[in-house]
Amino acid sequence: MTTRTVNRSQPEFPHGRVVPVHVAAPVAANLQAQACMACGVRPFALFGSLSEDALASIGYRIDDLRLSPGQLAFHARASSHLVYTVRAGVVRLERVSDAGDRRIVRLAGRGDVIGLEALLGQTYAADAVACTEVQVCVMPRALLEDLSSRNPDFALALMKRWQRALDEADEWLTELTCGPAYQRMLRLLLKLSEHGEEAGSIWLPTRHEMGAMLNITMETASRVVSSVRRAGILIETDGRYARLDAAKLLQALRLGRG
Amino acid sequence: MTTRTVNRSQPEFPHGRVVPVHVAAPVAANLQAQACMACGVRPFALFGSLSEDALASIGYRIDDLRLSPGQLAFHARASSHLVYTVRAGVVRLERVSDAGDRRIVRLAGRGDVIGLEALLGQTYAADAVACTEVQVCVMPRALLEDLSSRNPDFALALMKRWQRALDEADEWLTELTCGPAYQRMLRLLLKLSEHGEEAGSIWLPTRHEMGAMLNITMETASRVVSSVRRAGILIETDGRYARLDAAKLLQALRLGRG
DNA sequence: CGAAAACTTGATTAGCATCAAACCAGGTGG
DNA sequence: CCACCTGGTTTGATGCTAATCAAGTTTTCG
Numbered sequence: 001m002t003t004r005t006v007n008r009s010q011p012e013f014p015h016g017r018v019v020p021v022h023v024a025a026p027v028a029a030n031l032q033a034q035a036c037m038a039c040g041v042r043p044f045a046l047f048g049s050l051s052e053d054a055l056a057s058i059g060y061r062i063d064d065l066r067l068s069p070g071q072l073a074f075h076a077r078a079s080s081h082l083v084y085t086v087r088a089g090v091v092r093l094e095r096v097s098d099a100g101d102r103r104i105v106r107l108a109g110r111g112d113v114i115g116l117e118a119l120l121g122q123t124y125a126a127d128a129v130a131c132t133e134v135q136v137c138v139m140p141r142a143l144l145e146d147l148s149s150r151n152p153d154f155a156l157a158l159m160k161r162w163q164r165a166l167d168e169a170d171e172w173l174t175e176l177t178c179g180p181a182y183q184r185m186l187r188l189l190l191k192l193s194e195h196g197e198e199a200g201s202i203w204l205p206t207r208h209e210m211g212a213m214l215n216i217t218m219e220t221a222s223r224v225v226s227s228v229r230r231a232g233i234l235i236e237t238d239g240r241y242a243r244l245d246a247a248k249l250l251q252a253l254r255l256g257r258g
Numbered sequence: 259m260t261t262r263t264v265n266r267s268q269p270e271f272p273h274g275r276v277v278p279v280h281v282a283a284p285v286a287a288n289l290q291a292q293a294c295m296a297c298g299v300r301p302f303a304l305f306g307s308l309s310e311d312a313l314a315s316i317g318y319r320i321d322d323l324r325l326s327p328g329q330l331a332f333h334a335r336a337s338s339h340l341v342y343t344v345r346a347g348v349v350r351l352e353r354v355s356d357a358g359d360r361r362i363v364r365l366a367g368r369g370d371v372i373g374l375e376a377l378l379g380q381t382y383a384a385d386a387v388a389c390t391e392v393q394v395c396v397m398p399r400a401l402l403e404d405l406s407s408r409n410p411d412f413a414l415a416l417m418k419r420w421q422r423a424l425d426e427a428d429e430w431l432t433e434l435t436c437g438p439a440y441q442r443m444l445r446l447l448l449k450l451s452e453h454g455e456e457a458g459s460i461w462l463p464t465r466h467e468m469g470a471m472l473n474i475t476m477e478t479a480s481r482v483v484s485s486v487r488r489a490g491i492l493i494e495t496d497g498r499y500a501r502l503d504a505a506k507l508l509q510a511l512r513l514g515r516g
Numbered sequence: 517c518g519a520a521a522a523c524t525t526g527a528t529t530a531g532c533a534t535c536a537a538a539c540c541a542g543g544t545g546g
Numbered sequence: 547c548c549a550c551c552t553g554g555t556t557t558g559a560t561g562c563t564a565a566t567c568a569a570g571t572t573t574t575c576g
Binding site for chain 4: 464465466476477480481483484
């Protein structure tokens, strides 16, 4: 029988370089605390639940790391003791199936935590690749263990992160893999608008990435994007970024349901 | 545009009845401890990490519940304070997409925990439906909170459960939604063999269920099953159960890759 | 400016959905 | 006991969606 594996011909996305991560170094505790306190995403992020006192007790250095598109924060099966919080930009989590297909299984944006499995001593379950210019902070496992043993709320916050990832995964499966390509694309656009930048401008994946998310070829992705653009749902497309007409998008999705 | 939503015409699986769950009642602590201690799945299950002392301290009643095929342990969006451990049988977790498609997003078998989200005060994310005769034990949220606050290992065990569910979800996405129907079916059979009963006999889903797992119609599922049977991979199919030739299955999967 | 990537577009085909009809239990009631 | 129904299954004929193959075009970047 013939194999119709999507993306088989392009075994890898381009720019797949791993970025060296600095080894955590000792730092004055209050210095780190001040940095975290001032962090713009703290309210949405893992440390949002921590009191100022708890923050002040942080005795570990948290690195701030920048990635450009295509660079990896970590890669699947690597063992490490680092957990990441996305401060800006969009990161994709992708896996290679037994059959060799590369599929994107989730997107992480501002405030999302990735690589939680490192906290359990497990290897990473997926590649984490920057889709845009990305800023992450790098937390050593020991820090999180420390905080959660000291602070009961924090353990809860961790569990909520896991549950959130699980919800995302299930939603991805039910929304982005069923129905015709055109509708899947609409739902993808809706999801991208969650990770949107300021002012309704969203990041547009490459056709190849779209294909790996929706399980279609990049040719089909291209055709469908054109048609979505023709429908006036996607406008003012400027390279990697675009604006979308939310009202029209929602209406198109509603029509699909009826 | 036309909508090609799989299973749209059958909005629900049959036998969708919710089973009333007994309210947790006070019980002599040592009685419950003895029951848990004697439980056949404890080594694989959540309480496997608990010492006998910790078990003895359990002050909550854990209900033992039996479900027949089609009955629900819980349903999506319901709010509750109950978490479940599967002691025997197979449970499917299914979700309805915005477009109205019903998809199975995971299977839970012996030793798996389902409904963890109740521990966070969230509503259930999916319907949990018995596929076979099922036996679950029903743990109130307060019990798990109690155990994890008292016992640091237990909190870790909980997190591992979440991570495991997440891994399963990601694997489901990468393995069961890519490639042609025949290969997806082979991979499904492989996964079913994980949940297999004794002696290499596996539970066979209905064609309709297979369709909801692999995102194909039940007609296609039927055709593919026939062809898998003709290939000698699936043998001695007796209604809901069958036996499979592991060697041939693995070889067929390998050929698919090459 | 030229080369490589990314994207677009067209023609053809494979795979699966759809529609439709028949088949086979297992159960019910006459 | 058989006629009958129901739910699951099988099988066939047909059409549509998206994959594949193959040029082109635009964009990016050294």
